[in-house]
Amino acid sequence: MSKMDEINKRKFLLIFLIVCAIFLCIGIYNEKRLKETGRYTIGRLDKITYMKGGEVYHYTFFYNNKYISSDMRSDEEGVVGHKYFVVFNPNNINENLMLFDKPVLSKVHSIPINGWNEIPISTKK
The missing domain is CATH 1.20.5 (Single alpha-helices involved in coiled-coils or other helix-helix interfaces)
Structure with missing residues (x-):
């Protein structure tokens, strides 16, 4: 050479x-x-698919009276069927993240249509 x-x-x-x-x-x-x-709401981890580049987490969350489906890659691990807080950009709903380090551990009786400004309950185990 x-x-x-x-x-x-x-x-x-x-x-x-x-x-x-x-x-x-x-x-x-x-x-x-x-x-x-961003704003916060609650999402449910629906499934995990495995690809060459790693795991893809598929989840659904509620915003503006609609269920939104999304997916992401993460180094953190989630459990299918469990609920976690999701942070999203209300001006671009495609910008969102499921926060696996913020599980929903207690009952939340209602979710505001436009989400919360901050996580409304403790997420510590």
């Missing part, structure tokens, strides 16, 4: 790593922003 090929290979690797870091930072920022400014 020539010296020029080696330099080009290193440049490509450096650019690739920079792009990966940018996407990672954007994802972390978007999740943080959603948790700070």
Whole structure:
């Protein structure tokens, strides 16, 4: 391999790593922003599918008198059939996350149509 090929290979690797870091930072920022400014409701984990890249969690939550189906990948683990809080962007309902670290442990008698500004009950076990 020539010296020029080696330099080009290193440049490509450096650019690739920079792009990966940018996407990672954007994802972390978007999740943080959603948790700070989003609204909360309750969702139910419907199923887990397994793909080459990992697990995909499929869930349903209630917002604006409708059931919304969504899915996401997560490093955390959920249990099918269990309920968890979901944070969502009311201006773009497709921006949502099921919060596996925030299980619904007690009865919630009613969910506001537009969700809550914050999680209304304790989620500590």
